[in-house]
Amino acid sequence: xxxxxxxxxxxxxxxxxxxxxxxxxxxxxxxxxxxxxxxxxxxxxxxxxxxxxxxxxxxxxxxxxxxxxxxxxxxxxxxxxxxxxxxxxxxxxxxxxxxxxxxxxxxxxxxxxxxxxxxxxxxxxxxxxxxxxxxxxxxxxxxxxxxxxxxxxxxxxxxxxxxxxxxxxxxxxxxxxxxxxxxxxxxxxxxxxxxxxxxxxxxxxxxxxxxxxxxxxxxxxxxxxxxxxxxxxxxxxxxxxxxxxxxxxxxxxxxxxxxxxxxxxxxxxxxxxxxxxxxxxxxxxxxxxxxxxxxxxxxxxxxxxxxxxxxxxxxxxx
Amino acid sequence: xxxxxxxxxxxxxxxxxxxxxxxxxxxxxxxxxxxxxxxxxxxxxxxxxxxxxxxxxxxxxxxxxxxxxxxxxxxxxxxxxxxxxxxxxxxxxxxxxxxxxxxxxxxxxxxxxxxxxxxxxxxxxxxxxxxxxxxxxxxxxxxxxxxxxxxxxxxxxxxxxxxxxxxxxxxxxxxxxxxxxxxxxxxxxxxxxxxxxxxxxxxxxxxxxxxxxxxxxxxx
Numbered sequence: 001x002x003x004x005x006x007x008x009x010x011x012x013x014x015x016x017x018x019x020x021x022x023x024x025x026x027x028x029x030x031x032x033x034x035x036x037x038x039x040x041x042x043x044x045x046x047x048x049x050x051x052x053x054x055x056x057x058x059x060x061x062x063x064x065x066x067x068x069x070x071x072x073x074x075x076x077x078x079x080x081x082x083x084x085x086x087x088x089x090x091x092x093x094x095x096x097x098x099x100x101x102x103x104x105x106x107x108x109x110x111x112x113x114x115x116x117x118x119x120x121x122x123x124x125x126x127x128x129x130x131x132x133x134x135x136x137x138x139x140x141x142x143x144x145x146x147x148x149x150x151x152x153x154x155x156x157x158x159x160x161x162x163x164x165x166x167x168x169x170x171x172x173x174x175x176x177x178x179x180x181x182x183x184x185x186x187x188x189x190x191x192x193x194x195x196x197x198x199x200x201x202x203x204x205x206x207x208x209x210x211x212x213x214x215x216x217x218x219x220x221x222x223x224x225x226x227x228x229x230x231x232x233x234x235x236x237x238x239x240x241x242x243x244x245x246x247x248x249x250x251x252x253x254x255x256x257x258x259x260x261x262x263x264x265x266x267x268x269x270x271x272x273x274x275x276x277x278x279x280x281x282x283x284x285x286x287x288x289x290x291x292x293x294x295x296x297x298x299x300x301x302x303x304x305x306x307x308x309x310x311x312x313x314x315x316x317x318x
Numbered sequence: 319x320x321x322x323x324x325x326x327x328x329x330x331x332x333x334x335x336x337x338x339x340x341x342x343x344x345x346x347x348x349x350x351x352x353x354x355x356x357x358x359x360x361x362x363x364x365x366x367x368x369x370x371x372x373x374x375x376x377x378x379x380x381x382x383x384x385x386x387x388x389x390x391x392x393x394x395x396x397x398x399x400x401x402x403x404x405x406x407x408x409x410x411x412x413x414x415x416x417x418x419x420x421x422x423x424x425x426x427x428x429x430x431x432x433x434x435x436x437x438x439x440x441x442x443x444x445x446x447x448x449x450x451x452x453x454x455x456x457x458x459x460x461x462x463x464x465x466x467x468x469x470x471x472x473x474x475x476x477x478x479x480x481x482x483x484x485x486x487x488x489x490x491x492x493x494x495x496x497x498x499x500x501x502x503x504x505x506x507x508x509x510x511x512x513x514x515x516x517x518x519x520x521x522x523x524x525x526x527x528x529x530x531x532x533x534x535x536x537x538x
Contacts, residue, residue: 175329177332178332300419307335310423310426310427310430311332314446314449
């Protein structure tokens with residue numbers, strides 16, 4: 001019986017991230033539109049877009065290989081698994097022993113690897129350009145992400161997200177300057193990984209500086225729907241990651257009463273909404289930077305992570 | 319309680335190192351000045367916290383000198399100087415920002431490893447303050463070396479002095495006379511440098527230090 005309940009809660013979490021992800025994207029777009037004094041599309045528009053794309057036929061290039069057709073499903077599956085493992089409304093779920101930070105990074109990195117390959121598969125210049133830029137950004141973002149993981153793992157004594165969230169919610173965390181640095185670094189990495197505004201513009205198709213959109217330019221129909229959904233899931237994943245590490249208040253623990261789970265779910269939705277609003281505010285306030293400035297931006301994240309680790313060694317070595 | 323005292327001191331001193339890195343990262347002159355003001359502000363907070371936990375009232379004087387002179391007066395004066403000089407507001411660095419940052423990280427790691435070994439017998443707070451202040455000093459030197467613009471070299475010099483004040487505050491405070499003389503010598507140095515800036519500008523139409531090298535007849 002307990003197993004079934006655990007299984008149900010885990011299943012709820014998986015469906016929850018899948019259902020919430022387009023809503024978050026729609027919400028961010030709506031807030032951005034309102035900040036620019038436009039009316040903006042309904043926050044449910046991403047669902048309609050996905051449905052429409054699902055019904056449309058797939059147009060394939062004549063020289064597209066099997067890799068090109070398989071990649072959308074691979075990317076979607078890897079991202080969905082990663083997003084479903086991050087503690088959202090409850091920690092310590094059935095599969096949370098697999099929710100290791102390094103495993104999450106590996107899942108996202110393999111999704112990106114296949115997407116970059118698919119971008120080059122058809123042989124158009126745009127796809128290759130997008131793929132090379134994506135890999136450049138990734139090669140800078142991943143070391144920074146590793147330093148962030150080191151720092152968090154040194155503080156919490158674990159790389160498993162459920163125990164990190166539990167540790168951060170307890171009172172033994174203390175005041176660490178490293179945590180603040182790591183938070184900023186993680187936000188920078190999240191912005192770069194999701195292709196949000198200072199690094200890449202998610203709303204444009206006709207710009208020479210685009211990264212993600214250039215890579216998926218050849219996709220259509222249900223393939224495009226899969227990739228769009230995976231991109232929305234990735235945004236939700238990073239926001240849940242930041243929320244579960246740095247704002248773990250209200251997360252229910254497995255085995256709690258249903259009302260605790262409900263409270264966890266409500267606080268989770270509130271956290272997501274606040275984070276989405278802040279993201280939209282930030283994106284409206286800054287200008288997109290040149291591609292050649294991106295290494296400096298991500299270098300700052302790497303430096304913050306490195307500095308956080310160093311300072312942590314000082315305070316723990318005393 | 320003791321843990322919290324240490325954590326806050328750590329937070330403020332670590333924040334000073336972080337702001338030093340922000341100085342190193344910045345490539346606009348006005349933003350550099352604002353961040354220098356922030357640097358001095360964090361320093362004064364840190365010194366005031368030391369005064370509180372060491373129960374040493376004269377350190378409050380040090381903190382207020384840092385706040386008034388370095389966080390308000392000097393940045394405002396430099397703002398005026400830049401406006402009067404009418405120079406280009408972009409800072410030219412000798413090497414790119416990335417290598418400079420890596421060098422800065424190396425310097426921080428170096429000062430941590432040196433200071434934590436040397437000061438093995440000292441108290442916890444003093445050790446940590448020494449390690450952080452050496453990093454701030456070295457980062458200030460790095461700013462001076464890696465910038466071509468004379469105004470940003472002045473900023474590097476001033477942030478170096480902030481590191482010295484942090485060290486002095488951590489080492490059970492320094493006598494008030496010393497503190498005053500240091501503060502005034504910094505002010506005098508600032509005035510002298512300011513005059514020099516105008517002389518350099520008059521002579522070479524730029525505050526780029528490279529112009530001086532070619533004037534001496536060195537190879538470019």
